Amino acid sequence: MKSVKWGILGAAKFAREHMARAIHAAEGAEFYALATSSSEKAADFQAFNPNLVIHDSYDALLADPEVEAVYVPLPNHLHVEWTLKALAAGKHVLCEKPMAMKEADFDAIIAARDASGLLAAEAYMIVHHPQFTRAKELLASGVIGDLMLVDTVFSFNNAEDTNNIRNKPETGGGALGDIGVYAFGSARFVTGEEPVSIRNAHIVRENGVDVFTQVMAEFPSFAYQGTVSMRMANRQHITFHGTAGHITLTAPFNAGVYDIAELILEAPATERHVERWPTVNQYVLQVENFGKTIRTGAAYPCPLEFSRGTQAMTDMVLAAE
Structure with a gap:
């Protein structure tokens, strides 16, 4: 199975310590590109992947035709915006949780996923364990x-x-x-x-x-x-x-x-x-399952509809305060 080439939007601490390394270690995945304007932050990722392609902006990474899938570890309020931009650029998207800040925000993401035929999912790693x-x-x-x-x-x-x-x-x-x-x-x-x-x-x-x-x-x-x-x-x-x-x-x-x-x-x-x-690494399993869905059409363990349900419960809690 051809490896999925991944790009990461931003040099977040969690991406550096967990997800970038998981992509690098996962079967059927290649940590190909990183978007950051900081050479110092880029060096932390290049330390374990010297061949990493560095883009100086998120838009530049999304424009890279080699990148097939994008991981979004940005602050919560940017998740919907950059998930939609990545889908519009023709990229599969794995976005950190919470993918959206309210249930209704999932509507646009689900519509974009369905229209594009691409895989978009929240990085809810525990269901892969x-x-x-x-x-x-x-x-x-x-x-x-x-x-x-x-x-x-x-x-x-x-x-x-x-x-x-x-x-x-x-x-x-x-x-x-x-x-x-x-x-x-x-x-x-x-x-x-x-x-x-x-x-x-x-x-x-x-x-x-x-x-x-x-x-x-x-x-x-x-x-x-x-x-x-x-x-x-x-x-x-x-x-x-x-x-x-x-x-x-x-x-x-x-x-x-x-x-x-x-x-x-x-x-x-x-x-x-x-x-x-x-010895199980749930982040690696998440990346591998994401790649299998892209390459074989296998059902993904955490579809957007499941993530929407969790946000619906969160909305219920806030409304009951």
């Missing part, structure tokens, strides 16, 4: 009985990093957009259900951005409670609690960075069962 497909499989098997509660938490503390785009309202900052997508989307992905109502949404803001959100929601067959925060010590956790047992993911979101991915199944009908994935 086998721990989530395994949790989905176990839940569907009935091993924990009827699902009663999904409990999620995702937190970190970046209070001292005042220049971080997550702490700035003008760049679409806030915990809900940055990590709420994981807390909400993971519950939706594993259960296959959509929220019916938000029973409670407690949101704390600082300088115009949400830094702590606690949510209680009702799904058709279970209750949901979740907390996301940018002002609490690092923690990640999901539990799917049923009438006959529970499934826990101990490093659900930054597997391999926060901790080793681990799934724990506890149910009276079975012995305590633990599965671990110490």
